[in-house]
Amino acid sequence: MKSNTRKFLTSTLLAAGLAASPLLSGDAMAKTLRIGAQADAGTMDPQAQNIMTTITLLSMIYDSLVSRDGEMQPQPRLATSWEQVEPTRWRFVLREGVTFHDGADFTAEDVAFTIERAQQPTSQFLSMAAGLKTEIVDDYTIDIITPERDIFLPSRMISLAIMDKDWAEANGSLAPQNLGEGEESFSALNANGTGPYKLISRVPDSKTVLEATGEYWGEMAGDIDTVEFYPLSNDPTRVAALLSNEVDLLIDVPAQDVARLEAAPGIKTEMVDEYRTLFIGFDHASDTLKYGDAGGKNPFKDPKVRQAISHAIDRQAIKRTVMRGLANPTTQMLAPKNVGYVEELDTLIPYDREKAKELLAEAGYPDGFSVTFDCPNNRYINDEQVCRTLVTMLAQIGIEADLNAMPRAQYFPKLWERDTSMFLMGINSPFADGIYNLEKYTMTRNDETGDGIYNYTQSDYPELNARVEDARRTEDEAERVKKIEDLYRYLTEEQFYVGLYNQVLVYAMQENVSAPVRPDNWLEIRWVTMDE
Amino acid sequence: MSQTTIPSDSASIPVDARPPWYQGKLVRAFLRSPLTILAVIVLVLYLLAGIAPDLIAPHKVFDLSTLDFSNAFLPPAWVEGGSMRFPLGTDDQGRDLLSAIIYGLQVSLMVGVVSVLLSLVIGTVLGLLAGYFGGWLDALIMRIADIQLTFPAILVAVLVDGLARAVLGSGLHEQLAIWVIVAAIALPGWVQYARTIRGLTMVVRGHNYVLAARLMRQPTSFILRRHILPNVATPIFVLATIQIAVAIVIEATLSFIGLGVPPTEPSLGTLIRIGNNYMLSGEWWLAIFPGLALFFLVMAINLIGDFLRDVLNPQL
Numbered sequence: 001m002k003s004n005t006r007k008f009l010t011s012t013l014l015a016a017g018l019a020a021s022p023l024l025s026g027d028a029m030a031k032t033l034r035i036g037a038q039a040d041a042g043t044m045d046p047q048a049q050n051i052m053t054t055i056t057l058l059s060m061i062y063d064s065l066v067s068r069d070g071e072m073q074p075q076p077r078l079a080t081s082w083e084q085v086e087p088t089r090w091r092f093v094l095r096e097g098v099t100f101h102d103g104a105d106f107t108a109e110d111v112a113f114t115i116e117r118a119q120q121p122t123s124q125f126l127s128m129a130a131g132l133k134t135e136i137v138d139d140y141t142i143d144i145i146t147p148e149r150d151i152f153l154p155s156r157m158i159s160l161a162i163m164d165k166d167w168a169e170a171n172g173s174l175a176p177q178n179l180g181e182g183e184e185s186f187s188a189l190n191a192n193g194t195g196p197y198k199l200i201s202r203v204p205d206s207k208t209v210l211e212a213t214g215e216y217w218g219e220m221a222g223d224i225d226t227v228e229f230y231p232l233s234n235d236p237t238r239v240a241a242l243l244s245n246e247v248d249l250l251i252d253v254p255a256q257d258v259a260r261l262e263a264a265p266g267i268k269t270e271m272v273d274e275y276r277t278l279f280i281g282f283d284h285a286s287d288t289l290k291y292g293d294a295g296g297k298n299p300f301k302d303p304k305v306r307q308a309i310s311h312a313i314d315r316q317a318i319k320r321t322v323m324r325g326l327a328n329p330t331t332q333m334l335a336p337k338n339v340g341y342v343e344e345l346d347t348l349i350p351y352d353r354e355k356a357k358e359l360l361a362e363a364g365y366p367d368g369f370s371v372t373f374d375c376p377n378n379r380y381i382n383d384e385q386v387c388r389t390l391v392t393m394l395a396q397i398g399i400e401a402d403l404n405a406m407p408r409a410q411y412f413p414k415l416w417e418r419d420t421s422m423f424l425m426g427i428n429s430p431f432a433d434g435i436y437n438l439e440k441y442t443m444t445r446n447d448e449t450g451d452g453i454y455n456y457t458q459s460d461y462p463e464l465n466a467r468v469e470d471a472r473r474t475e476d477e478a479e480r481v482k483k484i485e486d487l488y489r490y491l492t493e494e495q496f497y498v499g500l501y502n503q504v505l506v507y508a509m510q511e512n513v514s515a516p517v518r519p520d521n522w523l524e525i526r527w528v529t530m531d532e
Numbered sequence: 533m534s535q536t537t538i539p540s541d542s543a544s545i546p547v548d549a550r551p552p553w554y555q556g557k558l559v560r561a562f563l564r565s566p567l568t569i570l571a572v573i574v575l576v577l578y579l580l581a582g583i584a585p586d587l588i589a590p591h592k593v594f595d596l597s598t599l600d601f602s603n604a605f606l607p608p609a610w611v612e613g614g615s616m617r618f619p620l621g622t623d624d625q626g627r628d629l630l631s632a633i634i635y636g637l638q639v640s641l642m643v644g645v646v647s648v649l650l651s652l653v654i655g656t657v658l659g660l661l662a663g664y665f666g667g668w669l670d671a672l673i674m675r676i677a678d679i680q681l682t683f684p685a686i687l688v689a690v691l692v693d694g695l696a697r698a699v700l701g702s703g704l705h706e707q708l709a710i711w712v713i714v715a716a717i718a719l720p721g722w723v724q725y726a727r728t729i730r731g732l733t734m735v736v737r738g739h740n741y742v743l744a745a746r747l748m749r750q751p752t753s754f755i756l757r758r759h760i761l762p763n764v765a766t767p768i769f770v771l772a773t774i775q776i777a778v779a780i781v782i783e784a785t786l787s788f789i790g791l792g793v794p795p796t797e798p799s800l801g802t803l804i805r806i807g808n809n810y811m812l813s814g815e816w817w818l819a820i821f822p823g824l825a826l827f828f829l830v831m832a833i834n835l836i837g838d839f840l841r842d843v844l845n846p847q848l
Contacts, residue, residue: 234808236808236809236811239812243812254813256813257812257813259813259814260812260813317601321604321626372706377790388624389624392599392601392625395596395597398597402794404706
């Protein structure tokens with residue numbers, strides 16, 4: 001059977017080779033990188049899903065104006081330079097002579113279109129594009145006007161993958177695919193970028209194949225010809241796939257298997273402290289608990305309850321057992337090396353079960369209450385096990401949390417609807433600056449400005465909004481940082497969110513692969529190399 | 533049991549129409565089969581554990597407040613680092629694995645037995661109706677059964693579970709999860725019983741005592757219950773025994789792929805699923821022991837089922 005298939009394939013390839021022999025000439029040396037991941041990229045539409053797996057895969061096909069260098073600093077990509085010509089106006093000079101995979105020229109029109117597209121209601125990149133206006137100066141110069149002074153605009157451009165306006169128009173993809181409603185669109189299955197790879201085939205949740213165009217305009221430190229991306233949701237299956245050389249690179253290694261992979265011959269691991277803080281969020285707004293029973297009240301409106309929960313969590317135990325040491329406990333919601341990080345906030349709320357019970361009693365819940373705890377089971381490292389551990393820890397102070405674990409494809413739409421009473425999430429600032437988390441996760445939701453768009457707590461604290469806005473407007477850098485630090489102190493004291501730990505990110509790969517790990521978990525394919 | 537009420541014209545009934553367990557054959561055969569005796573002992577132990585886990589399990593693993601994280605990932609007692617307090621080791625929560633298995637058995641056995649009873653009742657009623665009345669009713673029921681047979685049981689179970697999730701919503705589904713699983717397993721199961729019963733009913737309905745009862749204008753429901761059912765019951769008991777094992781395996785499979793009972797109410801399948809995450813990382817006991825527990829349970833039931841089939845020799 002197998003040899004028959006091979007014969008058939010060989011003859012087909014030979015036939016194809018006769019017709020197109022130049023294509024085959026390099027095949028003997030072709031380098032194929034097979035990547036295994038916990039879950040698939042949810043779409044091929046560049047503005048439909050703000051999840052790093054998707055962004056990473058699409059960044060191989062699409063370019064953005066700006067990318068990051070090895071030190072995580074902004075670096076020119078489709079833009080050759082930029083400057084802040086006025087406090088609210090940035091001027092970008094664009095690279096000339098770049099073409100999309102379908103042959104169309106890249107011009108300022110495409111940039112203006114992409115920014116407008118990222119502002120559509122179905123876009124998940126409002127956090128990057130909300131409120132921006134564009135003015136095309138000429139074909140290769142564009143001004144981006146920000147609603148107020150914005151020093152992070154170039155960094156925001158890193159996450160916006162530039163699409164071809166004509167291609168989107170011709171294929172009815174003017175607005176991003178509506179992933180929350182499960183919409184299917186042309187742009188969800190097809191791609192046309194300016195990047196080093198083009199999309200060859202895609203079977204959602206099974207396999208995605210990219211191939212180097214060979215005509216990339218930019219520099220390529222990497223030398224991969226073909227990228228195959230496989231979602232392998234089962235942890236041991238994913239690890240076994242690497243051990244048996246069925247994949248070359250794992251970008252989310254289960255914590256419990258890291259030691260085994262480190263010891264395995266022919267496999268190497270790379271790790272970095274990720275800029276991602278895992279935390280528990282709560283419904284701050286409803287008067288009665290939507291999912292759960294607390295005698296008609298919503299206990300999470302009371303900071304004492306949130307503090308009690310935080311005191312009840314033995315973060316060191318989570319680090320030791322579920323995370324196998326690959327986590328750095330924290331009680332705040334900002335990772336080290338981000339602007340505004342204060343080390344002492346990591347331990348501000350120590351593990352203290354008696355204190356937790358006292359606080360719970362003070363808040364009027366001496367016998368605890370029950371609540372449904374929503375949790376993803378394929379988004380973060382060992383997320384479901386972490387949630388089970390949290391359920392156990394909460395039970396020990398009388399809070400009965402019913403675990404509702406589900407795949408990310410169902411989990412995130414539920415959060416977007418704010419349809420949750422208590423949830424687990426990871427947070428990271430794409431600019432390594434604390435102001436981002438404050439704006440997006442704590443301010444009152446405002447889809448016009450992009451503030452509070454990831455604030456699934458539905459909170460509405462005008463005073464907090466004013467403080468964050470004040471910090472954002474402060475021009476003196478030292479003063480700005482001070483204000484951000486003060487805000488984090490306030491939020492940690494209140495336990496607006498209950499911080500858990502910062503993930504340690506591990507990549508595991510065959511020894512002949514070299515793939516640098518970035519603290520934002522963005523796999524930069526242009527840096528990946530493979531030895532023969 | 534109702535054979536004693538056979539009408540007085542019983543002269544026309546052959547003696548061996550009495551169920552075989554009346555003939556002492558069953559007990560004699562049982563005593564001659566050590567493997568079956570062993571299987572029954574194992575099954576009785578399992579049943580005891582399943583019925584009264586509180587008495588047998590060393591730890592109250594469902595009282596989450598008793599768990600201690602400093603006991604997490606302890607190996608079985610005989611391995612270095614293990615503790616006699618946790619004979620089969622502990623999981624990531626510091627939960628005693630032996631106790632978790634014993635509590636997990638409760639869910640597995642309950643789902644197995646209840647779903648088989650449910651499909652047995654449905655299948656028996658439909659099989660009796662189809663076999664006794666024949667005609668369009670028979671054709672209808674049997675065609676539905678044929679269609680049903682083209683879908684693997686596990687597929688139907690996944691479908692039913694998925695539908696229930698969509699209809700009930702996550703909160704309600706969580707509460708009813710076990711009953712959804714029972715229904716999901718019972719639904720595809722009725723066909724086996726219906727087909728067996730139908731065939732036997734078609735034979736029995738032609739017997740003289742049934743014809744006599746019909747001549748005497750006894751109500752149809754009475755005839756079905758008192759004259760036909762007792763004479764077609766033997767094979768379905770054998771079938772049901774084996775089906776319990778099948779149902780337990782389906783439940784474990786559903787729980788293994790995450791569609792079964794919620795993770796906070798671990799069945800054997802859930803325990804194996806959780807243990808599976810640690811297959812490559814050294815904590816082998818988390819998947820092996822629940823797997824062995826499932827294996828021996830299914831093995832014991834199958835051995836008893838095989839024994840019954842050999843002795844009672846129904847035409848299955």
